[in-house]
Amino acid sequence: xxxxxxxxxxxxxxxxxxxxxxxxxxxxxxxxxxxxxxxxxxxxxxxxxxxxxxxxxxxxxxxxxxxxxxxxxxxxxxxxxxxxxxxxxxxxxxxxxxxxxxxxxxxxxxxxxxxxxxxxxxxxxxxxxxxxxxxxxxxxxxxxxxxxxxxxxxxxxxxxxxxxxxxxxxxxxxxxxxxxxxxxxxxxxxxxxxxxxxxxxxxx
Amino acid sequence: xxxxxxxxxxxxxxxxxxxxxxxxxxxxxxxxxxxxxxxxxxxxxxxxxxxxxxxxxxxxxxxxxx
Numbered sequence: 283x284x285x286x287x288x289x290x291x292x293x294x295x296x297x298x299x300x301x302x303x304x305x306x307x308x309x310x311x312x313x314x315x316x317x318x319x320x321x322x323x324x325x326x327x328x329x330x331x332x333x334x335x336x337x338x339x340x341x342x343x344x345x346x347x348x349x350x351x352x353x354x355x356x357x358x359x360x361x362x363x364x365x366x367x368x369x370x371x372x373x374x375x376x377x378x379x380x381x382x383x384x385x386x387x388x389x390x391x392x393x394x395x396x397x398x399x400x401x402x403x404x405x406x407x408x409x410x411x412x413x414x415x416x417x418x419x420x421x422x423x424x425x426x427x428x429x430x431x432x433x434x435x436x437x438x439x440x441x442x443x444x445x446x447x448x449x450x451x452x453x454x455x456x457x458x459x460x461x462x463x464x465x466x467x468x469x470x471x472x473x474x475x476x477x478x479x480x481x482x483x484x485x486x
Numbered sequence: 487x488x489x490x491x492x493x494x495x496x497x498x499x500x501x502x503x504x505x506x507x508x509x510x511x512x513x514x515x516x517x518x519x520x521x522x523x524x525x526x527x528x529x530x531x532x533x534x535x536x537x538x539x540x541x542x543x544x545x546x547x548x549x550x551x552x
Binding site for chain 2: 308310311312313397398399400401402404405408409412413420421422423424425436438439440442443445447449450451452453454455459460461466469
């Protein structure tokens, strides 16, 4: 069954999207929402890596449902994405991404979305993927409420690195901030929007 | 003078990148550092990176949350 997503895409856009495999490192607040945006925008091939299970505390921002608590995030996310678009090629990696395995996990991806929670893991992925020649779309500074206009997109490394966020509002740094759906969702949507623009040759 | 995150900043001759980060109390471990369009690898150490007039330096803080 052909789905409605293609109604919005030209043949050229369909071809460009089909030629691309997007990597998503982490299937939490950023990764699960970014993946849903990418699929709705027409991306069909994704490599998604996460080793975690859906916890009750994830439902404040992550694209999962109460009846999925306790399931592996990659499996729950696969099911949710296939409900949007049944014709996807998903590669699911039930593994913790390290500097040693990131290169092989995302070997087939030209663009990798950094969608981790912890700052140190974000840094590790960004540095490893840039060194591996990938284009990286990452996020930093999205905890708390309000300040929507502070969530900016910055380009670095001659267009090989894009950073979404305010680069400041950290979760759990003593300011009693936590990541919540609206700001995480904005950042995840900008990550996805940036990926699509890069694939289609639009201005990021 | 260098251009730090888009702003002109006066810096003393001979100031290193490590010195600038120390002066501004910025933790190198949390920063992506881009100097004149290239991302610097941390392994090389920032002590040896001397800032020159008109250098364009961008510091991106990577913080927890996602």
